[in-house]
Amino acid sequence: MVIGKDVDKAAGFIRNGGLVAFPTETVYGLGADALNPLAVAAIFKTKKRPTFDPLIVHISDIAQIEDLFEKPIAPVVYKLAAHFWPGPLTIVHRKSTLVPDIVTSGMDTVAVRMPAHPLAQELIRKAGVPVAAPSANRFGQLSPTRHEHVVKQTMEIDYLLVGDYDIIGIESTVLYVDNETVSILRPGYITAKDILELDRSITIINKGENLKVSSPGLLKSHYSPLKPLYYFTNDMQELPEKSGLILHQIRKTEPIAEKIIYTSRTGNLFETAANLFTALHAMEDNPAIDTIFIEPVPETGLGIAIMDRLRKATYRYSKTK
Numbered sequence: 001m002v003i004g005k006d007v008d009k010a011a012g013f014i015r016n017g018g019l020v021a022f023p024t025e026t027v028y029g030l031g032a033d034a035l036n037p038l039a040v041a042a043i044f045k046t047k048k049r050p051t052f053d054p055l056i057v058h059i060s061d062i063a064q065i066e067d068l069f070e071k072p073i074a075p076v077v078y079k080l081a082a083h084f085w086p087g088p089l090t091i092v093h094r095k096s097t098l099v100p101d102i103v104t105s106g107m108d109t110v111a112v113r114m115p116a117h118p119l120a121q122e123l124i125r126k127a128g129v130p131v132a133a134p135s136a137n138r139f140g141q142l143s144p145t146r147h148e149h150v151v152k153q154t155m156e157i158d159y160l161l162v163g164d165y166d167i168i169g170i171e172s173t174v175l176y177v178d179n180e181t182v183s184i185l186r187p188g189y190i191t192a193k194d195i196l197e198l199d200r201s202i203t204i205i206n207k208g209e210n211l212k213v214s215s216p217g218l219l220k221s222h223y224s225p226l227k228p229l230y231y232f233t234n235d236m237q238e239l240p241e242k243s244g245l246i247l248h249q250i251r252k253t254e255p256i257a258e259k260i261i262y263t264s265r266t267g268n269l270f271e272t273a274a275n276l277f278t279a280l281h282a283m284e285d286n287p288a289i290d291t292i293f294i295e296p297v298p299e300t301g302l303g304i305a306i307m308d309r310l311r312k313a314t315y316r317y318s319k320t321k
Ligand code: TXA
Pocket: 024, 026, 027, 028, 029, 030, 053, 054, 055, 056, 088, 090, 092, 104, 107, 109, 110, 111, 113, 115, 133, 134, 135, 136, 170, 171, 172, 173, 174, 185, 186, 214, 215, 216, 217, 218
């Protein structure tokens, strides 16, 4: 794998059916030409991702939805795209015949997102094709928010495009759109409140409430570190030996642990989201740590998306399944 900052070179690999890991404002993606089924198949292979889990198609221009979505496109799509793109919002809508079945796992819908990161935009524009990309981690493991996190997953990739660290840090909000109803399939940076602020008349169905559609990628266990991960609770004064602790605000008395990482010192959820996966990767990589504990966050605003990730990351190790 070549690691560098040459967008032209990276775009060339995409055009020729290769795989390129690239930064977005959420997490690193692992991209291929969305219209080339063989190139897309290589994504599933290198990630060891089951083919029932469909990919997000990344675009650099809103007009590309005209090719990817089946007509008529629901008016609410244009409203959401005009307001939230480029940005951390993925829109799922009926697909056109242009989109290969391997991208959508045979479903009749496709997920599309226009990322805000300038390097991602430049890459997609220069590639000249929509770019199918899941997060650039092995299936089920921690999402990468720094290029080093991609390197450590040791996947077969042609080019790793290196970006900066000024990111949101958790994956996009995934919305299913059907006429004037939108369903939140995966919570993210953009919340139901943000959508209602744009237009009060939009009906939002939250995950779990009468959701008619399913998102095959919404598994209970996901984003897991390779070491056991448990919730930290306030009564824990001293953690077991070789424990790492991830906190989101300074406490009056600091618990005793081998290593403590703060995602924020003040309980700022935006800082916590930006630093969450980096903190988990650091604990996973630290040979002095066998077990990781993490503080939960209040489930409001961005906290909904953060707790969604933590619930999936702790699922394998939780007693109340
Ligand atoms: O922020 C992000 O969304 C990042 C960056 C790279 O853009 N990408 C990302 O991709 O998180 P991935 O593959 O890790 O997650 C995509 C999610 C999965 O839960 C998948 O099941 C869902 O989107 N999805 C994709 N296509 C879908 C469809 N047609 N219907 C329902 N869910 C879909």
